[in-house]
Amino acid sequence: MFNKKEIADLREELRRLKQKLDIVAGSTISKEEMEGLTNKVNTRLLEFDRSIQNKVVATLLEFQKEIYDKLFSSVESLFRYAKEIQLVDTLAHNIKDDDIARVKSVLLKPILEERWKTENIEKAQGVSENLVKIIEKRNTLLQDKLKLEREGKESKFISGQLDMLDTIIKESKNEKTAS
Amino acid sequence: MLLAPIEISQTASTGAWAFNTPKFSGSDLRQIIIKAATATTTFDVTITDEYSNEVYSKEGNTGALNELLYLPLRGVYTVAVSTSSANEAYTGRLLMEE
Numbered sequence: 589m590f591n592k593k594e595i596a597d598l599r600e601e602l603r604r605l606k607q608k609l610d611i612v613a614g615s616t617i618s619k620e621e622m623e624g625l626t627n628k629v630n631t632r633l634l635e636f637d638r639s640i641q642n643k644v645v646a647t648l649l650e651f652q653k654e655i656y657d658k659l660f661s662s663v664e665s666l667f668r669y670a671k672e673i674q675l676v677d678t679l680a681h682n683i684k685d686d687d688i689a690r691v692k693s694v695l696l697k698p699i700l701e702e703r704w705k706t707e708n709i710e711k712a713q714g715v716s717e718n719l720v721k722i723i724e725k726r727n728t729l730l731q732d733k734l735k736l737e738r739e740g741k742e743s744k745f746i747s748g749q750l751d752m753l754d755t756i757i758k759e760s761k762n763e764k765t766a767s
Numbered sequence: 768m769l770l771a772p773i774e775i776s777q778t779a780s781t782g783a784w785a786f787n788t789p790k791f792s793g794s795d796l797r798q799i800i801i802k803a804a805t806a807t808t809t810f811d812v813t814i815t816d817e818y819s820n821e822v823y824s825k826e827g828n829t830g831a832l833n834e835l836l837y838l839p840l841r842g843v844y845t846v847a848v849s850t851s852s853a854n855e856a857y858t859g860r861l862l863m864e865e
Contacts, residue, residue, distance in 0.1 A: 689827030691827075697811075704854075727783070731785070738787060
């Protein structure tokens with residue numbers, strides 16, 4: 589709170605003044621001179637008091653601000669935690685594992701679909717853009733074939749197309765591998 | 768009680784595979800097991816009937832799906848895996864009670 593050096597300097601100054609007073613006390617000194625010295629001592633003491641008061645007030649204000657900041661920060665954290673705990677508590681009673689799995693699936697779906705459309709087919713398998721379209725067409729045809737089979741309808745014409753596309757895909761992949 | 772298994776052995780292409788079951792005149796699907804080659808692979812499973820109704824759906828499976836069911840089946844159904852996080856081999860079985 590106080591600078592040690594300041595206190596030491598002040599003490600030193602007071603000591604010097606006291607020495608002067610002692611010297612003065614032992615000798616003949618005029619009344620005016622004595623008053624002057626006394627006033628000087630009193631002034632320094634008052635300045636010292638004021639300086640102490642100012643420093644104490646400043647330090648206290650700083651400390652108060654720090655405490656308030658910490659208090660508000662703690663209260664804010666408390667409210668936030670309380671809100672989170674309340675939210676978790678509510679969710680814990682209403683959300684089942686299936687819901688979490690569904691959310692996970694919904695979030696992953698577009699990412700995976702995009703991945704299989706581009707990265708995996710083109711990069712991992714090293715096929716061209718045209719082949720990507722052929723693979724997509726093949727997948728659509730497969731879905732149609734499965735649907736027709738489920739419904740007990742004729743699906744041989746699709747099987748023929750599927751076989752053809754499978755051959756093209758296979759040959760293209762082999763070409764890529766060879767090159 | 769007569770249990771008839773349908774073995775599953777498929778490989779995912781572009782994150783999916785599907786196959787049609789034989790035609791059922793009246794059976795119950797009692798258990799479904801689908802396992803990906805890797806324990807961290809995620810996938811969705813659906814079973815669709817002849818009228819394109821999704822009679823079973825289990826999303827967000829990781830590594831394997833093993834569930835006891837009591838699902839009546841009649842006709843041809845499509846068992847499908849979609850949005851698989853890896854193009855890899857899948858194994859498993861459907862246990863039908865006839």
